[in-house]
Amino acid sequence: MESAEYVVVGGGVVGTATAWSLAGRGAEVTLLEANELASGASGGPGRRGVRAGGRDLRELPLARRAQELWPELDTLLGAPTGYQRDGRLSLYDVEIAGTSGWQSLPAKVQAQQAAGVPCEIVDRARLDEMQPGIADEVEFALYTPNDGTADHPATTRAFAKAAVERGATIAEHTGVTRFSPNEDGSVVLHLDGGDRLKATRGVVLAANRSIPRLLLDSAGVTLPMWEKATQVTFVAAPTGFALNHAVGHPRRSLSVKMTDEGSVMLSGGRPGGWDPVTGVGTPDPVVLRTALADLAATLPALSDVDVLAVDNNRADTSTTDLIPVIDTVPGMASVFVGTGWSGHGFALAPAVAEAFTNWALDGERPDSVRPFTFERLGATRPN
Structure with missing residues (x-):
């Protein structure tokens, strides 16, 4: 042996x-x-989020340490990870019960900063400068500058x-x-x-x-635990459209990123169909329609975009x-x-x-x- x-x-x-x-x-x-x-x-x-913003408070020490390590990885590993630190904007439009409303932002900032995760509240005027094209009803955003994405x-x-x-x-x-x-x-x-x-x-x-x-x-x-395969959608970006930062909308469970090829990637946690025995995922048309509607409501320039691909063949586990x-x-x-x-x-x-x-x-x-x-x-x- x-x-x-x-x-x-x-x-x-x-x-x-x-x-x-x-x-x-x-x-x-x-x-x-x-x-x-x-x-x-x-x-x-596509690209995956490397974020500390919005994490469970128990994860923040790990997230903070990970953010210290990510920028060094290409050099340490001698190979590209595709890591980019572009920052993330989490959007808040209405006040609702729980943690997805804009009145929770000062408390979130205090908790994240206490854990060593830089973040700040962005008002509407500054949001328009940082990321043009956000829907008018968005009141505030939480900006975490050290968040990023990687391959x-x-x-x-x-x-x-x-x-x-x-x-x-x-x-x-x-x-x-x-x-x-x-x-x-x-x-x-x-x-x-x-x-x-x-x-x-x-x-x-x-x-x-x-x-x-x-x-x-x-x-x-x-x-x-259980398994779920998050459904990821790729849509064509209109001419001239660009994201300066990753954009998330917690209430809508929406996350938007640009891919290296110039398309727009939608995720946010909604699962498609998944068979844990065969390990095969099946795209859910209802999830697709919901994601596209949420995208249009958040970034109106991305209304009526062409869908390039839908993928949910990679299952994760949840507690x-x-x-x-x-x-x-x-x-x-x-x-x-x-x-x-x-x-x-x-x-x-x-x-x-x-x-x-x-x-x-x-x-x-x-x-x-x-x-x-x-x-x-x-x-x-x-x-």
Whole structure:
């Protein structure tokens, strides 16, 4: 049976970033991916948000640290991630109950600034200067200047390439069926085809969709999560149209970005159809119509645009409180888990990888990941 000090399961952005980070501190690392790198939620077209604005308060320490790391990644990895720091405008038009109304903005600014995330309230006059073409009914915007976007698969592959250059081993088309811990803290991973691999110091489970099955089959732990494939739409931009910043509308669950090819990308969290058994997504025409209507109501210049493509073949996992699980398996101090990203994993990945590395090598849980426990979700523990 072959062995490595640490085994990372999952070739998405969190897994490849963790392999790179561990190898950078001299650890012997093997990464296993059941399919190909960036074949799951870490793939797909368009640009993905790298934002701290609007995050759950518990995520802000990770988000702040990630924003410190993102601008350096192209140089550190020796490959492009496509990262751009253009800032983000979150738009507010009416006052409604909860956190999506404009009267919540001073409190949001105070909380985010206290966590070290720069942000400010923008009035209508300044908004017209920063981003012409916003619908007239928008009253204010929350501007987070350090937010940006990057290329999801390019970033994942850049981390993987740099991890190999640091000495890590990556094995694609190598799935894990289950794992079993030993009394000495080592862990045996049982692979497709019957082979086994021993992790002498620890395992990082970063396979996202596969983690609930692995936890149930290996540790008897039931983790309450579900899968969803966010529907992403690409439309043609009219001549002369440009976005100076990423634009979001929290009440409408709308996020708008420009792609490198000059089209407009719509997202915001609404899922299309998804079959968790086959892993195939089906675009939902109702979601498409709603997204186009919200786009026209927010940016009138984008009314009646031509739809270029609709994609929802990349599923993520979500938890009931919409923040991830970043923890060790109950009763297994050497098996680390990162899942339930709820759409936040890409932006947080550099900071999560750093936290996993420090935790695994130094033996102490970083403060930045203390909120993300199994226990808070009522996960069923083994008898």
